[in-house]
Amino acid sequence: MIPVVSALALEPEPHLVANECTACGARFFGRRAACAGCFNEAFTQATLPTEGEVVAFTIVAFAMPGVPTPYVAATVDLGGTKVQANIVGVEPTPDHVHLGQQVRLTTFGLGQDTHGTEAIGFGFTPIGD
């Protein structure tokens, strides 16, 4: 198995990891040469909570080939760190997704390469509603 992006850690349970500036605590997904907030060049890894709140969403009707539509894209606040991901496991209609919705990280397969390695994607699914 291989995560779709380096920010997704699969063990022991799936969770997101950010690079955190050791000076100001700003968090980034992926490599940065220096902190965009304070220019410090040292980072540590921070584990993000797996539950959070939808602070913005959209339902996208058109996408590149291979991406099912419509899909719900959202900005999710995970304890003060925002992440962009899809909302999955719900009808992609405005009746089923709402601002302020509580959601939880989930993972799913995105297909295998020729060696049989499964790509693991992530999204968020509503908690209890």
Next chain:
Amino acid sequence: MSSGDVWILGITMTKFGKRPDVETDELAAEAALGALKDAGVTMKDIGVLAAGNLMGGALGIGQQVQKQIGQTGIPVFNVANACATGATALRTVIMAIKAGEADMGLAVGVEKLSGAGLLGGGASRYDKDTWTPRGTDGAIMPLDGRVGTAGMPGTFAQVGMEYGHKYGGVSFELFARISEKNHAHSVLNPLAAYNKAMPLEQIMGDIMIAYPNTRPMCSANCDGAAAAVLVSDAKLKTLDPDQRRRAVKISASVLTSDPYEEGCQVLPNVNTLTRRAAQQAYEQAGVSPTDLDLVELHDCFATAELVHYDNLMLCPEGGAVDFFESGKPFRDGALPVNVSGGLQSKGHPIAATGIANVWEIAHHLRGEAGDRQIEGAKLGLAHVIGLGSACGVHILEKAS
């Protein structure tokens, strides 16, 4: 004694729409020659040229324009700043004039975008045989649509929804009504790509692109160009009275980028840099938002217009919905916004937009806007934002 101000001496925009009859450089030349004629000068008078054409690739549009209208050996700056490219060309010429390197300059923006479809999203550079992490985020496949959205419609949809989450009061219908306003405004603009009013039901019933923006709530891809001749205060004083009479003062010219804030690399923050640009512009011009007679702001999507009422401080913080509901941004309201029809109906030929919106303001300040003239307009603001981000704000003042 010169004030150090920079003035618009001549400015023009082409009709926006489909222009299969001309090449990009010819369309740019049409606007540039129009601006020179409007200014009553020739390329011989121009000391610096800044030009933008976002989709044109590596060829320098500035030099291509020179080959169409006049090669004099002056410095050329080819600029690119996403949807703020036109404003960046203006800003570049203004800086050159303020620095004393030139006393007259030309800014040009052009785009051929008819039929371009949806913009944004990632290009493929991934290995499907063996999943291999690429780039700073270690992605093994294109993320657009799989891990959120990278497209413009979905991004700007979230910008509007985020405002709703913060302050409340937004709905699909509210955003559609903002679009209805702009389409109604466009009826009076003969240069708009689309100048038909659209009833609310038609806007809401059209194809959904990225909820809550349907197709007519998205900026219209089209062909178009705009150009401006700018002049120093000292040089203007030497020109004849007819040229001076129609000159429009640039009271503020500001370009900002996105300062770091939590989340800004996840969902582009179009708010902070716009607010900063507006604050700096009001300070430079010595005016307040309530002094403005009209505003052209970057309504690349209906959801974007709402947040910029707030970012440009046309309303109290958090008050954008109330501002719209009060009727102020309608052309018969207290502070008309996008009387040109905005990007949703006038069209959005990317690099031309940041000059075309300045043309719209200048047109009203000169009292030449015909049927859509905002009577007695003396002060106006033009705003663009390019995702990434860059924000340009220009405040223009009628010559006294």
